[in-house]
Amino acid sequence: MSDNDLNVKAGLRESATFDAATMTEIRRAAETGIYDIRGFGAKRKVPHFDDLLFLGASMSRYPLEGYREKCNTQVTLGTRFAKKPIVIETPVTIAGMSFGALSANAKEALGRGASACGTSTTTGDGGMTPEERGQSTKLVYQYLPSRYGMNPDDLRKADAIEVVLGQGAKPGGGGMLLGQKITDRVAQMRTLPKGVDQRSACRHPDWTGPDDLAIKIQELREITDWQVPIYIKVGATRTYYDVKLAVKAGADVVVVDGMQGGTAATQEVFIEHVGIPTLAAIPQAVQALQEMGMHRKVQLIVSGGIRNGADVAKAMALGADAVAIGTAALVALGCNHPKWDAEFKKIGSAAGYYDDYHEGKDPAGISTQDPDLMKRLDPEEGGRRLANYLRVLTMEAQTLARACGKNDLRNLEPEDLVALNVEAAAMARVPLAGTTWVPGQGGY
């Protein structure tokens, strides 16, 4: 019996407002005078895909045979302006994560896994590494405010460019790679001295606002001779307006990252208190695209808390063209694996709870630049694990789509969904299960 269980049995009552985690944080703040910085994404419970259910086919709908009839998973991204759109075989892509935040082996493993499944991976703040380019058949190059490592040669090597305005874990915030993770190689790629905290700006240095962004996108297109798609990534906040402005600015693809999206290092208060859940963002984005007549013409990628094929299918049923995974991909590689529990405990954490990615001490060898720790992740084995996981996500999503009678994941629709509670029904704009009630619609 745990200490907590014993306390409950003894009649001791924990405060819901000042629970153990809250008190620990107050004591930590009082002792250090510094806010808590951590990685991972929001840990608070918010309305999510688990609050939605599919309405499988029965008398009124005709299902497809699960093991015999085709269900297409291929998606083409960047059909609006690019001469060479990206074709991905599964609608699950790998989100942007930097070399620096992650080890070179981890980046290579992500590339191997994604390539094995015919999908894309994405660079992060810090530039493009040869390992990553070499192992990624489809590589999206992020264009970030810091412009660390940004150069036109890599820009032209990319299969797509993602202009990052923000991310779900910290919309409106920049980043910080603490000095302890700055090796010679990371420092050289970012043009900064070794051991210095590397701040990533929250705003781009040479444009402000959507009108400027339209010109910036034209510049990127001119430099790459209009070959590759240009994505715009936003953290989910005022999603309806942001998506409209992104389309107006000329995006081929819009990426919306909900508040459950991960980060390598941000203030805890930022991760938990800024942004909106992924579930709430998708209908706003789709509405914006539909009102502009651009749904399916400008593709929508959704990220933030995607864990299984049901999440993939639900995101697509709400109108996304594809999803991106970050945290889940790292878990597939071995992040927070129980086999390292004893070592997690040595650094004050535990397997399944570790989120101090910024400290560079990851026992799993993923969010670190320590040469000895890095060796713990075999990029080939990591790539194999990620590929397995991506295949499972794809098959699970197909299973649900066929049950709904759909021969293409993108044929899933909101009508296939109901919500388990009022909050999810209101956010996802689907009926509460067993009713025709969509909160906020029909005048009530």
Place this chain on the structure above:
Amino acid sequence: MKTLDLTTTSLREINQALHQQSSEATEREWLITGAKGDHNIACGLDAAISVDIKGHAGYYCAGMNKSAHVVVHGNAGQGVAENMMSGTVRVKGQASQSAGATAHGGLLVIEGDAGARCGISLKGAEIVVGGNVGHMSCFMAQAGALVVCGDAGDALGDSLYETKIFVKGSVASLGADCIEKEMTQENLDYLTDLLNRAGVDEDPKSFKRYGSARSLYNFKVDNVSAY
């Protein structure tokens, strides 16, 4: 010399013709006429060619330049020579804000004034401004140099890393962690050479040098008032 007229030839065609010089150099000297604030002129060049632009350029002229020598015979809009890697860009008139932003290499010369955030996040390029620069110039600048022959606006060098800043005139105010530093003989020699390369006739001894105090390089709670 090959002449292309922006009033009769599209920007796309002009940039494509310039880009083709990286794989097959057919013409070393290019003249672009009819510029009336058009954006993204001569961006993404990757060849040792000479491009003269007659008229005013809009945003991101010569953006991400490599190897080319670009001259704007007029004013330049926001982000001229942004993220330049090498080569030279010269603006005969004034430049708007964020000139030379994040530039990694090469030389940017602005004969007139430059607006706000000149050299923001500079990563190794050299910028010489004949006139004044606006506020927040060299914000978070990492490497390279900025020379200002006139005055500098508020918050010069805020959150500076390793960029060297030389100013001849007044500085309205220094940004967080930016301080005046001793002008050593080595600095004077460097500045003399840079002014010569920029073709600017100024006495190096009349400049003051500014750089990072390096007190904000690692986060410390004691510095919280600076953030």
